[in-house]
Amino acid sequence: xxxxxxxxTKRMVRxxxxxxxxxxxxxxxxxxxxxxxxxxxxEKDEVITENKLMELRELQIPAVxxxxxxxxxxxxxxxxxxxxxxxxxxxxxEFQLSEEYTLRDIVEADVLVEKVLRDRRVLxxxxxxxxxxxxxxxxxxKTCVVAAVFGIKAExxxxxxxxxxxxxxxxxxxxxxxxxxxxxxxxxxTQIEWKIVKKHPLWGAELLALxxxxxxxxxxxxxxxxxxxxxxxxxxxxxxxxNIQTALCSIADIYSAITSDRPYRRAVSHKTACGxxxxxxxxxxxxxxxxxxxxx
Numbered sequence: 525x526x527x528x529x530x531x532x533t534k535r536m537v538r539x540x541x542x543x544x545x546x547x548x549x550x551x552x553x554x555x556x557x558x559x560x561x562x563x564x565x566x567e568k569d570e571v572i573t574e575n576k577l578m579e580l581r582e583l584q585i586p587a588v589x590x591x592x593x594x595x596x597x598x599x600x601x602x603x604x605x606x607x608x609x610x611x612x613x614x615x616x617x618e619f620q621l622s623e624e625y626t627l628r629d630i631v632e633a634d635v636l637v638e639k640v641l642r643d644r645r646v647l648x649x650x651x652x653x654x655x656x657x658x659x660x661x662x663x664x665x666k667t668c669v670v671a672a673v674f675g676i677k678a679e680x681x682x683x684x685x686x687x688x689x690x691x692x693x694x695x696x697x698x699x700x701x702x703x704x705x706x707x708x709x710x711x712x713x714t715q716i717e718w719k720i721v722k723k724h725p726l727w728g729a730e731l732l733a734l735x736x737x738x739x740x741x742x743x744x745x746x747x748x749x750x751x752x753x754x755x756x757x758x759x760x761x762x763x764x765x766x767n768i769q770t771a772l773c774s775i776a777d778i779y780s781a782i783t784s785d786r787p788y789r790r791a792v793s794h795k796t797a798c799g800x801x802x803x804x805x806x807x808x809x810x811x812x813x814x815x816x817x818x819x820x
Contacts, residue, residue, distance in 0.1 A: 549574050603644055606651045610641060613665040620783075624794050625673055633672035640668070640689045645738060649694050649731075656700040657707050663780055668693035671776035677818040678772060688769040691742035695749050695773055698728030722758040725750055745770045749777055754808040771811040775801060775818070778810070 551572045565579065572580075614637055618630050640646060654661035671692035675685045699707060702724060706717050713721065729747035732739045748762070748770045755763035766774065782800060785791045792800070798819045805812030 549577060603647045603651065606647055606654055607641060609654070609661075610647075610650060610665050613662055614669055617666045617669040621670065621673055625677070629673050629676050632676050633669060636672045636676075636685055636689050637669055637693075639686065640693060643690075643738075646690060646693060649697055649739075652700055653694075653697060657704050659708060659786075660696050660699050663784065664693055664696050666784065667695060667773070667776050667780040670780050671773050674772050674776055674814075674818040675769075678768065678814060679817075680768065680772075684769055687741050687745070688772055690739070691745035691749075691769060692773045692776055694728065694732070694739065694742065695746055695777060696724065696728065697731055697746065698724035698726065700731075701727045722750075726759045745773050749773045752809045753811070756809070765811065768814070771814055772818070775810050775814065778804070 549572055566576070570576070614634070618634060621633075622630050650661065650664070653664055668689055672685070672689045675688045680688065702720055706713065706720060709717070725747045729743045732743050732746060744767065747759070748766055751757035751760065751762050751766060751770075752774070753763065753765050755761050765771070778801060779797050783791050783794065783797050801810055801815055801819060804810040805815045
């Protein structure tokens, strides 16, 4: 889990990762923090006290993001910390999925995700996501693990599995161009805000296309993960079946979102999530044939 912290200063500050042992009273949160069950444990702009510091350490938070008063931070340190946080989330999600899927499925998914995480370019993009919004970072990692399990259940070949896991990890990269106020809004979005949110697949694809990252193969997945066969998705409203990696990412994205607590609603159970996805399949909003393989 990540906490964003700042020190109030007149100088421009830089973000860096440090271990929780280096936290100290007087730091100020730059955003709300929720625990794994959706309970708010830190308010935006809350000053960290000694008691709050003890509470955060009891939660065994592995690392935090702080601003360092303009001091440059070595990228390698940031990459190492983002890897540690990703592994922590991965293990929690695997534990949750172990109640519904076989040990073999979970182990194979773990090996697959670890393979994706060996790419430092992927970790660099994850760092960008985490630095912008920790809830999107958590969702991205959870979606990746869920998609990996689903891909294994669907019996994808090795190359397709890798593309699925990598694309699912970065599927919401475009949200780094959306303000956190919109991303974490508790109430309904305005029409203007919703139009902005619906652009994130395009923005994610543009970011990957503009950079020589070796991520070209996942661009179709990133840009199309909110499309559907019915043609009512976004950003382009294309009709027809999605390729299997994109379809699985789309299902994993929905599953990850509805089985996680959010500020505006509670998580649903695996059984309830399956019911929601089954209904989506019948309405051609998700691939019904895939759903039968991976959920039931």
